Amino acid sequence: MAAKATMAVTGIVLLSFVLGHMAGNLQVFLGPEAMNSYAEFLHDFGHGLALWVVRAVLLACLVLHVASAAYVVRVSKAARPVGYVMKKDVATDFAARTMWMTGLIVLAFLVYHLLHFTIDPLGAYHDFVDAEGRHDVHRMVVTAFQSLPTVAVYVVAQVLLAIHISHGGSSLFQTLGWRSPRNAKWVDRIGPTLAAVILVGNLFIPLGVFAGLAS
Amino acid sequence: MEQKSMRLTLRVWRQDGPNDAGHVETLQVDGILEDMSFLEMLDKVNQDLIRAGKEPIAFDHDCREGICGTCSLMIDGVAHGPMKGTTACQLHMRHFRDGDTITIEPWRSGAFPVVKDLVVDRSAFDRILQAGGYVSVNTGAAPDAHTLPVPKPDADAAFDAAACIGCGACVASCPNGSAMLFVAAKVSHLARLPQGQPERRKRVLDMVAQMDAEGFGACSNHYECEAVCPKEISARVIAEMNRDYLESRLCSGS
Ligand code: HEM
Ligand code: FES
Numbered sequence: 087m088a089a090k091a092t093m094a095v096t097g098i099v100l101l102s103f104v105l106g107h108m109a110g111n112l113q114v115f116l117g118p119e120a121m122n123s124y125a126e127f128l129h130d131f132g133h134g135l136a137l138w139v140v141r142a143v144l145l146a147c148l149v150l151h152v153a154s155a156a157y158v159v160r161v162s163k164a165a166r167p168v169g170y171v172m173k174k175d176v177a178t179d180f181a182a183r184t185m186w187m188t189g190l191i192v193l194a195f196l197v198y199h200l201l202h203f204t205i206d207p208l209g210a211y212h213d214f215v216d217a218e219g220r221h222d223v224h225r226m227v228v229t230a231f232q233s234l235p236t237v238a239v240y241v242v243a244q245v246l247l248a249i250h251i252s253h254g255g256s257s258l259f260q261t262l263g264w265r266s267p268r269n270a271k272w273v274d275r276i277g278p279t280l281a282a283v284i285l286v287g288n289l290f291i292p293l294g295v296f297a298g299l300a301s
Numbered sequence: 302m303e304q305k306s307m308r309l310t311l312r313v314w315r316q317d318g319p320n321d322a323g324h325v326e327t328l329q330v331d332g333i334l335e336d337m338s339f340l341e342m343l344d345k346v347n348q349d350l351i352r353a354g355k356e357p358i359a360f361d362h363d364c365r366e367g368i369c370g371t372c373s374l375m376i377d378g379v380a381h382g383p384m385k386g387t388t389a390c391q392l393h394m395r396h397f398r399d400g401d402t403i404t405i406e407p408w409r410s411g412a413f414p415v416v417k418d419l420v421v422d423r424s425a426f427d428r429i430l431q432a433g434g435y436v437s438v439n440t441g442a443a444p445d446a447h448t449l450p451v452p453k454p455d456a457d458a459a460f461d462a463a464a465c466i467g468c469g470a471c472v473a474s475c476p477n478g479s480a481m482l483f484v485a486a487k488v489s490h491l492a493r494l495p496q497g498q499p500e501r502r503k504r505v506l507d508m509v510a511q512m513d514a515e516g517f518g519a520c521s522n523h524y525e526c527e528a529v530c531p532k533e534i535s536a537r538v539i540a541e542m543n544r545d546y547l548e549s550r551l552c553s554g555s
Contacts (some may be wrong), residue, residue: 166478
């Protein structure tokens, strides 16, 4: 049960990050100045220390979330060694039943996404510098999302992330003991609502750029 | 009024003993009346099997009035069958139609090993109760009933949780084979009452530890349990136990 609480708390941290990350990157539609100065601000805040602290916290949360997920899924699979010939689910939904699959694919996407923009091992965007000598994040994003296959990867990943959050965003309230018959109606809408907001916001970035709204 | 007699096809799990692999047996049964309970239907089928010199189907039952929690059948993929808030013994054949095929299986959980056919061993629940499902009371003269005031909302909530009959449908229906609804019903029932306070923290930690040791799965908040619970215990008890557990873990520093 401690593992479930760990998943819920780290889930909240990851969710907050996803929301902030979405808001930050929607600035690509405000033009190069807004985007690049925002990126520079993140890099230089607290003499560059803040960025690494946040990265460390996020990485720790991700590792804890995935490790707890692996433990929880293993325990639950082991709990029913012989399955049913016929089993009908009467209350649960697709999102709840596929948490580990959507989670794993999101994890794979995270690795790809970090390699794509943050680590950039092939140096595809290393010489993108704007007039003020800053890393030209705006041009990087706009260039990346001209490619249809890249856009497709991002779209699929965001749909899966949204499915994950539609269950997780509500489930965490029950895990931490905050859901009750009085608020259940609302709590059960938080996950799907968060998922919808994140889906629309995050899809708008690759699709909007592809449609030429950011250049 | 003359009742129509039904013909049914039963697909029943047959397993000779704990070490037998088991299989699904298909039986054609006749002469089922709609006023029969599901268990009376099985009684009739067994009578016919015995007359034919065959081994009757082993299934668990006791009170047959929905209060003991002994009956435990997975009927067409739903614990206790299709009627909400109803134990298998209180389910009647009028909810089925002539010509139906009904699949009957035992509860499936590693912690509930099959004893024979549809009978499983639920002593894991007894061990969880022994780990903390009790309160300490003074022996001797019974205290005056009015000495311990219980607020009405708490009394009601405790009573709702206490309605749990320990049948195990929550475990059987949970995609993760989790026993959280059962354990939480006991924890919440006692945590809501003044008599439950002295052992409150120890109780939740010990009962959860025993639950985990028995090999039940983790709760993913699917809410299948509350949907099939014959006593309609609300998953609110799980949230209450989660909070109690986390507070107890953090406060006792373990
Ligand atoms: C940005 C990424 C992610 C976010 C925002 C997120 C968020 C959440 C939240 C809020 C929960 C609900 C916790 C609860 O029920 O109390 C959850 C559950 C879960 N997460 Fe994630 N998660 C993310 C990534 C991942 C990854 C990479 C995995 C990898 C396998 C994963 C696997 C799971 C699983 C299996 C569960 C369900 C556990 C259960 O209820 O049994 N998640 N997630
Ligand atoms: S036999 Fe007692 S509840 Fe069904």
